[in-house]
Amino acid sequence: MSFRSYLLVLFMLALTGCDDLDPSSEDKRPPVDETTIGASVGQIAPDYSLFDTLGNPVTMSAELTGASGIVMYYTMWCPICDSHMSHMRSQIIPDFPNVKFFIIDYVSGTVELSREAQLSNGYADLTVLVDNTQEVLTLYQATMGTTVVIDGAGTVRMNEDYKDGTKLAGTLASLP
Amino acid sequence: MLLNVAYFSSSSCFKQVTCGLVIGAALFLSPPLYAASCCGGGSASSLVLPKFFTQMFAGSFNFEQYDGFWNTDGIYTEDPPGSDLNQYRLNLGYGHRLAPNWQASVVAPYVWNNNTYSGLESNTSGLGDMSLSLWYETFDQIMCVYDVRELEDLMPAVYLGTSLTLPTGKSPYGSGVSNSFDITGRGFYRLDANLLLDKTIWPWTMIAEFAYGVHLERPVNQEYGRYVEPYDKQLGNRRFGLISLGYTAFLEELDTLTFTLAYSDLKEDLGTINGATDPTSGMRKKSFTFTTAYSTPAKDWVVKGSVNHSPAKNDWGRNFPVTNIFAIELIHVIP
Secondary structure: OOHHHHHHHHHHHHHHOOHHHOOOOOOOOOOOOOOOEOOOOOOEOOOOEEEEOOOOEEEHHHHHOOOOEEEEEEEOOOHHHHHHHHHHHHHHHHHOOOEEEEEEEOOOOOHHHHHHHHHHOOOOOOEEEEOOOOHHHHHOOOOOOEEEEEEOOOEEEEEEEOOOOHHHHHHHHOOO | OOOOOOOOOOOOOOEEEEOOOOEEEEEOOOOOOOOHHHHOOOOOOEOOOOOOOOEEEEEEEEEEEEEEEEOOOOOEEOOOOOOEEEEEEEEEEEEEEEEOOEEEEEEEEEEEEEEEEOOEEEEEEEEOOEEEEEEEEOOOOOOOEOOOOOHHHHOOEEEEEEEEEEOOOOOOOOOOOOOHHHOOOOOOOEEEEEEEEEEEEOOEEEEEEEEEEEEOOEEEEEEOOEEEEEEEEEOOOEEEEEEEEEEEEEOOOOOEEEEEEEEEEEEEOOOEEOOEEOOOOOEEEEEEEEEEEEEOOOOOEEEEEEEEEOOOOOOOEEOEEEEEEEEEEEEEEEO
8 A cells, every 4th residue: 555545544544533523513512300410401410519719608509599590611721711701791790680690710729820810810809719629520410601590499501602792691581 | 065954932933945957845744732731732743745755754852841821911920920831742743745746745843841830740742633734736847046147046955835724633622621721732723834935045944934824613512521512613724934044064074063943933714613713712922942953964854953933022922831842852864
């Protein structure tokens, strides 16, 4: 087999392993059992407790009391995260005063370092929760940019990337 | 003969080869913006074969060190305290002459992401986004001169090209990805139109390069391995410009040493989601690259080293990581 043939075979092998080459528009979301606890939309949101960057304990179920819902945004203090958080602060938060917004920092490791990152990134006005063991990250199967909405009844209403904020705004507007 | 190669940026590579009786260049490439750590991405480059040469093999190893980012307002912001974010890339390329003035090339990158935060460590790897290129040389002879005696001597070598970036890397929208650390590609096809102007008046070489790229819209039905309500997404169009000046020193055995300084500017417009503008997208990055290249007397082997630097200061970029890239590259050209 010639060198060029090897290259061609290598190239074809590379292509066959990539489903981005032939992206699908099919809705493949699996059905959800709404009586179970889990991270999927429609499931009962798993409860958790974390410290915020001021050292105060925050428990999800307690925060839901009296609120229309809560929003959790997962940050690793990167450019996309900043773009999302900046947009959420200016375009979403003012329109939903009865919703509590939390930034989940899963990379800083300690309350002190998370506070430092929060201040240097210019988000002193938002509440940042420190997920130092990635427990809440795992609970919600989240990653950078994941945005979770939990309604007042404790049901997951959204769990996906922030994107342009349109889905978040629509979900919050539909909360009872 | 002379050889000069420059390397450009994490999101785009630039290489240029100029030989006394032979001109070649490796050009623009495209790649993945949100490279590495937080947003993933590997880069590839397009190769441009020297005039009258038939084949070209290139291998490069890049070390990209992250040093904060520019936010959406262009304000420089440091990475989280205690973090150490790096990406390593191995790029393999092959160029082939199809006809006297036509050539094609392919570049495949392999990417390693190595990210350490105070509270988290991650090491992942995978194939990056590959690129295919087709080039047309508008000239039939070598355009390098030793002296300018008439107006024609000032004519540059002009290359017209097109590049297709294939989403062969691991993107947030493909399967087999569970978090942002796994990302080695952007997940979008992109078509670039490239223009390269190259003029050598020994021992000086000037290059100007421009590229305009269009990302193709695609459907998305999963993010980081989780199925979501399907939507259509398109990244913004790209503009890339680069100018460089190189100086070549001829050594005792007629081997050469070339030093090149390049300035580049890369901008990506806002993208769309379901046809609506995504205000959180788009980016800009300006950077400098210094390259030293050594070429053997026969000009069939070239070794180069380069440093790409973006100032960690306000307004040198927007919505993009600040990085320093150190690269070494080995090129073999076959007559």
